[in-house]
Amino acid sequence: MPIEIKMPALSPTMEEGKLAKWLVKEGDTVSSGDIMAEIETDKATMEFEAVDEGTIGKITVPEGTEGVKVGTVIAILAGEDEDASSIEASPKAEEAPAKPAAQDTPKAEAKAEAPASAPAPAPAAEPKAKVAQQEGRVVASPLARRIASTKGVDLEGLTGTGPNGRIVKADVEAAQPGTAKAKAAAPAATADGAVSAAKPETVEMAAETRALLDDRIPHTVDKLSGMRKTIARRLTQSMQEAPHIYLTVDVRLDKLMAMRAELNAALEKQGVKVSVNDMLIKALGLALVDVPECNVTFAGSELIRYSRADVSVAVSIPNGLITPIVQDANGKSFSAIAKATKDLGKRAKEGKLKPEEYQGGTASISNMGMMSIKQFTAVINPPQSTILAIGAGDKRPWVMPDGQLGVATIMTATGSFDHRAVDGADGARLMAAFREYVENPLGMVA
Structure with missing residues (x-):
């Protein structure tokens, strides 16, 4: 019988969270203790471990989705004798909130909009020794990513030794520094050798943010993390x-x-x-x-x-x-x-x-x-x-x-x-x- 994987309550006060990243994909086999996803709570970004073992039959909430209520079905696990490709989302899972953040990939958005009655065929599980990439994403622990950013290591060039080929701290520490790819393309040069000025990036923002913004001043707009929102709410509550x-x-x-x-x-x-x-x-x-x-x-x-x-x-x-x-x-x-x-x-x-x-x-x-x-x-x-x-x-x-x-x-x-x-x-x-x-x-x- 399929097993519903639900949004966990990772803190006593957690009512909803952001499914920041999936570390598995449909068709992957997981065992108890494997890290399946990174979930952003009101306190921190935490790793979500599998409790049961089986094959990921369907992911019902794409990564980047915000406001996922605790108890919402986020994935369905096929049992030992079940065909993972035949699993459909339960009605409860179909009602799950789907508010992918602006940075979600088109592929993830398409998956969220696809009807539950037409599940994609499950891809074959990749060998553990391969580079830990899933659907164009590098799968690495949060600590490994922080160390890689500090050392200047390109995660795409590493082979993960963690569960399901996941890149872990030891993999990054053993890598040579200075191999990170440029995060943004260099400004294009004009025919006469002058470098053209980069156009400001269009930023999606709330109406109250735009009302406070002074466009005359160069700026960026950062989306608040769940932790920063909680800090703001609790400290305001405390002072009031x-x-x-x-x-x-x-x-x-x-x-x-x-x-x-x-x-x-x-x-x-x-x-x-x-x-x-x-x-x-x-x-x-x-x-x-x-x-x-x-x-x-x-x-x-x-x-x-x-x-x-x-x-x-x-x-x-x-x-x-x-x-x-x-x-x-x-x-x-x-x-x-x-x-x-x-x-x-x-x-x-x-x-x-x-x-x-x-x-x-x-x-x-x-x-x-x-x-x-x-x-x-x-x-x-x-x-x-x-x-x-x-x-x-x-x-x-x-x-x-x-x-x-x-x-x-x-x-x-x-x-x-x-x-x-x-x-x-x-x-x-x-x-x-x-x-x-x-x-x-x-x-x-x-």
């Missing part, structure tokens, strides 16, 4: 619905920096390196447990109180921002936090995070100190009620404990609190507890 209150403290880092040096010397043989941010995550986790009034979520008619601090860490990724979670930050050691943040940060940039690794959390921390930002305020990450903005540590004049004026390494930290859930006095207690842990870091290992 959550009355923010901001509390700022200056924190002396000298003792924490000295402890970090000792820790890293002791952990060197284990290959673990603790960052200042790792220690600040621990300090915030402990402060949230000490001041549970800030470790809460405002739920309208109820207030959710958490007894554990799961700290979301803001990580910048291409075209957006994601907040992977360090669970039980108050209970983890510095080395455990360092391992967790390194792993989460790496997989966040590769688009490999699982939904449960970035959905949730009880409070957030955003550190822009490495960018030499001295002080800033952060927008609360809903449904949380607390976010800590960390600035750069620098040398400043400082009154020492003995009353003498000296020089110390000082960092400015600003907490943003949802005033519906957190009173100013409680926010001040959290900032004081955080400063105490940072300035006396032995208290974090006692």
